[in-house]
Amino acid sequence: MASSGQTIITGIEFGTDKICVIHGRPDQNGNIEVLSFASRPSRNSVVKGSIIDQNAALNILKSVLEESEKGLDRKFSRTDRQVYFLINGMHVSSRFGEGTVLNYNEDRKITESHVRNAIENAKNLVVSTDLVNIQVYDSSFLLDGTKRTFNPIGKLAEKLTACIHVIFAEKKRIDMVQTILRELGFESGYPIFAPLADAYGVLTKDERNQGTLLFDCGAGVCSYVLLYREGVMLSGAIPTGVNNIANDLAIALDLPYDFCQKFLRESTLQKLRGEGRNYLEYKISSGGADKIRRIPLDSFERVMDLRQHETFTLLKGELERANMLPYLRGCIVMTGGGSLIHSAPAIMMNVMGVPVRCGETMNVTGSLSSFQNPMPCYAAILGLVKHAAALEEDSPSGGGLRRSVVHVTDKFLQELQNLGKAFKI
């Protein structure tokens, strides 16, 4: 681990709902200490996880950065700081890469060089030039094309196939963020796919081993990652989020969108049900006179449940299409604002047929009072710090990533020797 108190990690999230900045560092116990945190609404500069208004996003981030840096006890030069940012949205895609090497050794034992070559071959995916490879995660290996293993070194086989999970993003989206960061004085930033950051902070080691789906239900998009034996089996995104639920309510019940957002954020439905009420009374002003509309709570529930059920069914479809359902042997952990909707875990469980829980980032200390919403809303950015801390810790130079893909792959090879830490990349 990098020496505590020296490595300050800056994490940035360009969320559909808010743009956040967090400064944190790993403490002596291996926990993450939050030094400061600030956020502001993204005000339509980010839609469905993607920046659509670069100038607006830049200005918002600038003010958030300034606010967050006030919380640091001393000044740090931005050029010296390692910056990580979350990426999300439909422009992020993932693919399986397979690479094969033949083993000509007399004893037929697989060595580290076989693994390295297999992974290098697997990385040679043919993808569009618009895409950039941002992360590579291990998945599994096949011995002689038939026997799946997660640590092939020392095992006997004539052919080794490496299966890796490669995450791509649109190059222009990544470049846009890098431009923003450079304008603000940073050298560059390193992208992390949001649900993987989530998973890093929220899932226990057992969960990562057993086969667990991390489902981040954000404002603009829902993203997911399936982990099995601490390897990434599947990841992706569905272009619907909490904003869609609010929009559905606004259209279905003729209510203002902002009201519906607030309705969801404050769990109003649950509160009213708790008071034994069946209607929401909505005051409208018409011609100088106030009029009360009585809207059945059942209608709210119906609209919300339909959207959630559809989203979770789409998720199940994605798993089925990739033949990944058999790997979902543990549970589903939900994070993000959508996980706070009271009915969400029950509907998810009903659709997927496995236990569901709401996740919060573990082992985080420090300045947590600046988080205004419930902690599941910040699982991604807190997980980002944990993820980044692990990357910093494991960096050969100790100075952080130089090229994420290369580094990840190198680290992956190192971790093969210690399978328990494989997921840490």
Next chain:
Amino acid sequence: MMEHNANSSEGLSRVPAGKALVVGLGGCGIRILGYLRNNPRANWLVTLAVDTDGDFLAGAHADAVINASADWNSKTSAGCGGDVIRGERAISHERANLKEHIRGFSLLIVTGGLGGGTATGGVRTLASVAREEGIPAIFLFTTPFSFEAHSRRKNADDCLQEIIPVTDVVLTMPNDLLFSTLPPDTPAEAAFATSAREMAGTIAGIASVLRCRDLLGTNFASFMRALHKRKASCGIGVGFAENSDGLDRCALALTRMLESPFLGGKEAMKRADAAIVTLTGGPDLELGELKRSLELAASVLPKTVDIFSGASICDEAADSVQMTAVIFQYAPESKPEPMPKRPAKQTAAPVVADQGGELPLHFTAASDNAEEVELGLQSYDKGIFEKLPSVRFHDEDLDIPTYQRRNVYIDKGS
């Protein structure tokens, strides 16, 4: 069933402002006039209440009233007690008076509830007077609920058989259509009130279509063309939305139009043979709104439907839009020859067709698959996502509310 008849009325097209008279015939007609009076979009219409019940007439909200006594001898005005003969006598007695009142108007809209005495008996006289004066007339009537007395329904049916040959356009709205939109626990009084209110909205919608200056022409001739001496049933839907309603006003207007009780629901739309769809807005109506709204409306109808599409600008409708649809289903024995079309494509874009100068636009709907048609209709109510690029996921636009794509009814409360 809604019935109509169209006789030739060539030369009728545009109604000058302030020149349309709405005649409320009988108790139901007067109730409709009351709702019409409260409708700000109908304040340009002149109203005339005609009834045989003096007490009821005293509370009428109309610019003029005609008290037609059902008793020729005593001159009392206690109504005709549901007797069609007495109603007919009473109204015909006021023939000269009626002629005096309707003279000079460019359009006559007669409304009421068939099945009783005054409207059922009096409509013949009104039709006759309108024809004598050469005024185009639209007769809009409700027909009795199925649970009302059989005699009332028979009276209504008999009346329709008689007036169809002598009127320009007759549109009847079965009150039973309200069952499709009102919950069963709706109080009976509220159901009748809803019937009257919807009729008032329909009248305002049709009148404004015929009145406003048109961008894309839909006028009385379009009605005549759609009907053109064919026997048909029809449904009318009117949807209105203001800027202050939030979200997308055109999408809201379309949704509300589709929810109109007298449109007959999606089943009626599936069976339609022809349709008149118009969008009325203020000077602020945008081209994009116009195109999208009319395409959306067209997309809900089966592929084979002849759609007469129109758009109007009305200064009084500033900051608001109104979408009106009249759908027709021809009787089997009077199915028309198919109108010439350009090859249908998987798009609802307007196709300009020259149809003798009276049919400015000829739309071909996107699909003849009923399920897909429904989805296509709903798919444009996207709220905050309306102006954002569409993000499709497995060929489905997830920005469209799920309940719309699944055709789930949501109770909006009261």
